[in-house]
Amino acid sequence: MSGLPDRSGDPEGRTRIQNRNREAILAAGREVFARHGLRGARLDEIAERAGMSKPNLLYYFPRKQDIYVAVLEQVLKDWLMPLDALDPDGDPVEELRRYITAKMALSVAQPEASRLFAGEILAGAPHIASFLENDLRELVKRKAGTIRRWVDEGRLAPIDPYHLIFTIWATTQHYADFDVQIRAVLGKQAGKPGFHDQAAQAVLSIVLKGIAPR
């Protein structure tokens, strides 16, 4: 048919306008869902932040939940990479140092992703139950096995691998999820260059020293 947009340059077969608008919607959605969750988010608000009318928004994503799920999928795409990268054959302390550093970097680079994830968990994880019970559970099981072996070999202090992983998640994601509280407590200190490096150093120091072998 004459006049059809060229979609050959796009793996999903989408037009230039579709790609641009979907990205704007997902960015706006991430922002609004991170703060208000699925139920608290308003389509009007997402549309306004995406710079388009509400009917146009719905032209691309027919339901509010469709936007939410698409944003969640984006978040989860990279969510497990840092843990997945933990090398069973590597040096335990260096591997965990790299893991903590990578998680911290993710919190700094994509705080809204972390907050969206946290909000979904607070809501009971209705949309990511499968992801948690399968992808996440299997990966954590494998990596916990690795950490347990490191402990058994005396290369790490006797610590339950699951609780270690939970501790790393908690401390690194905290800087994204509770950013508002941290800024309230620290005031201008929290906005200074190097603040997150200091935070990363503190977490690395406490956790790595906390699990160092005797």
Add this chain to the structure above:
Amino acid sequence: MSGLPDRSGDPEGRTRIQNRNREAILAAGREVFARHGLRGARLDEIAERAGMSKPNLLYYFPRKQDIYVAVLEQVLKDWLMPLDALDPDGDPVEELRRYITAKMALSVAQPEASRLFAGEILAGAPHIASFLENDLRELVKRKAGTIRRWVDEGRLAPIDPYHLIFTIWATTQHYADFDVQIRAVLGKQAGKPGFHDQAAQAVLSIVLKGIAPR
């Protein structure tokens, strides 16, 4: 006037029925707000869980936000007690051990309170900004001063007190806030008696070893 209910037994001057119904509403509100936040919560849902009609609910709290603020006030009433109890003249390690234990106990005993707090933070802390910038900030400043003195005296490893406090908040509140994820990862293990004791032991071990003086 004849027939007035006796309120002399109540410090707030409320009747027996008022006390009973307010408590039911606050308990229901805490549950619904913890999961859905203020914007996502429905009055119908709170009323149903409180076991009363919606107009009756509104007889006691005229606006949805009134319930939310009342629930938040309940949460914040005890929120700072564990940190406030940190004794500047005590043994550093024992004081921090007690603090971590108390925070963990709070997470176990009142997970919804923790989740409500987390949700309010994710939403930008619109209703507790003053609390964060005043009560919390002042208290943390004082206790960070105590911890810094302990570090300076060589009684703790060289660690930034603020990041230590954030680490303790993160690790202890994680067991309440991310309970759904922990249960997904651990399955039945998370429901066993003693699980939270093990969690507390793990956090205590990592953090206290992590900040032990050389």
Add this chain to the structure above:
DNA sequence: TTCGATTTTGACCAAACAGTCAAGTTTTGA
């Protein structure tokens, strides 16, 4: 330039929701 496909939106609809009200029921203590 053209024309078919795509994109856009103002106006609108129906349902959901916060909150109201009049009237009935229950409580309360003299």
Add this chain to the structure above:
DNA sequence: TCAAAACTTGACTGTTTGGTCAAAATCGAA
């Protein structure tokens, strides 16, 4: 026992919200 106060709720209102639709505007490649 009684009457005033307190409590309760079905029916309702007005607003908000998710979503629809017809028609206009724009895009895009021939």
